Amino acid sequence: MFKISDILLKDDSKAIEAIATINKTLEFIALVVDKDMKLIGTITDGDIRRGLLNGKRLESNVQEFMNKEFLSVNENELSKLKESEVFKKGITKIPILNNNHQVVDLLKKEDFNFKIKPSFNTVVIMAGGKGKRLRPLTSNCPKPMVLINGKPMLEIIIDKCIRNGFKKFYISVNYLKDQIIDYFGDGSKWGIKINYLYEDHPLGTAGSLKLIPENISGSILVLNGDIITNLDLNLLTKFHQKHKASITIAAKTELYTIPYGVINTSGFELENIIEKPTYNFLVSAGIYILNSSILKFIKENKYCDMPDLISTVKENDFKIVTFPIHEYWMDVGRPESLEKIKSDWPFK
Numbered sequence: 001m002f003k004i005s006d007i008l009l010k011d012d013s014k015a016i017e018a019i020a021t022i023n024k025t026l027e028f029i030a031l032v033v034d035k036d037m038k039l040i041g042t043i044t045d046g047d048i049r050r051g052l053l054n055g056k057r058l059e060s061n062v063q064e065f066m067n068k069e070f071l072s073v074n075e076n077e078l079s080k081l082k083e084s085e086v087f088k089k090g091i092t093k094i095p096i097l098n099n100n101h102q103v104v105d106l107l108k109k110e111d112f113n114f115k116i117k118p119s120f121n122t123v124v125i126m127a128g129g130k131g132k133r134l135r136p137l138t139s140n141c142p143k144p145m146v147l148i149n150g151k152p153m154l155e156i157i158i159d160k161c162i163r164n165g166f167k168k169f170y171i172s173v174n175y176l177k178d179q180i181i182d183y184f185g186d187g188s189k190w191g192i193k194i195n196y197l198y199e200d201h202p203l204g205t206a207g208s209l210k211l212i213p214e215n216i217s218g219s220i221l222v223l224n225g226d227i228i229t230n231l232d233l234n235l236l237t238k239f240h241q242k243h244k245a246s247i248t249i250a251a252k253t254e255l256y257t258i259p260y261g262v263i264n265t266s267g268f269e270l271e272n273i274i275e276k277p278t279y280n281f282l283v284s285a286g287i288y289i290l291n292s293s294i295l296k297f298i299k300e301n302k303y304c305d306m307p308d309l310i311s312t313v314k315e316n317d318f319k320i321v322t323f324p325i326h327e328y329w330m331d332v333g334r335p336e337s338l339e340k341i342k343s344d345w346p347f348k
Contacts, residue, residue: 006024009030009062010033011034011063014058014060014062015065028044029044031043037103040063040066041066042067043067045235047067049326057253075105076099092108094106122170122216122218122220123220124170124171124208124220124222125222126205127142127154129174129175129226133335134334137335143226148342154171158192162192170195170196173196180196204303206308209222209290218291219291219292221237222306228329228330246291247289247310247313249321250284250287250325252283253283255279255280256281257276284306
């Protein structure tokens with residue numbers, strides 16, 4: 001049973017605490033209140049991602065992420081409200097306040113269909129790499145088939161996609177490909193359809209996309225075969241559709257601390273010195289959505305990494321957007337990351 005206290009968040013909380021509050025109920029919103037329990041801001045998953053894009057960190061105060069210009073209604077005005085006037089511009093939930101500006105309830109449009117139906121269900125998984133960094137584990141086993149707590153990494157990724165509604169898969173294979181094909185077959189065991197893209201020689205993270213049949217239309221979810229995440233892929237597809245992008249790149253925030261004092265100069269003169277500064281970067285998470293129309297920029301049978309394709313598409317004035325992820329994400333490409341994912345998966 002939903003209680004309004006479940007979505008209240010103190011104004012001295014961190015953004016990472018806001019994520020837990022947002023995901024605590026099916027309301028998917030947190031209401032930030034001050035010491036007097038007065039509402040000072042609202043925060044959603046979208047607010048978190050926008051903040052990350054602007055360089056903010058999950059350890060920052062929630063007030064750096066929240067929406068201060070929120071819409072609210074007074075409990076004494078409820079009888080006068082018209083649905084068409086209140087629920088507009090995609091708003092689905094509005095805080096109800098008393099005369100002291102304290103939250104008493106949440107006004108919802110129960111029959112409002114907020115979901116954007118995905119216009120595609122095609123996934124391409126890149127599974128052709130040799131996994132050199134995981135040797136000797138990958139000497140006789142393709143990296144996507146390395147076991148994580150008894151289950152092949154690639155199966156974990158496919159299960160994730162199935163739970164998010166995807167049914168049609170292309171798997172790009174090269175190194176020790178028969179092990180992958182023998183295990184997954186045509187996908188009927190999982191109630192899905194699997195086809196294989198055969199790389200006679202390595203084609204890069206984007207080059208194998210040229211092997212997709214030309215009659216494919218719509219958009220394509222592209223995943224590296226060594227990425228484990230609990231990201232809701234439907235959020236990514238909705239974001240791509242909402243922004244009418246040609247490419248959407250999922251990006252993960254990475255912090256890097258330079259282990260020395262960094263000197264800034266003007267000519268020979270010292271301007272300042274910063275001891276062991278930490279920098280905040282957005283890095284590609286190995287998860288993309290591509291409109292099939294941009295596959296024409298990939299040359300047949302030529303090596304092409306994803307950054308090369310993205311640069312070409314950008315040069316041709318197509319829209320490319322970035323989707324920051326704050327969810328769990330792991331590149332299982334090194335022995336230490338493999339051991340880490342074994343202790344983290346399955347996700348609770």
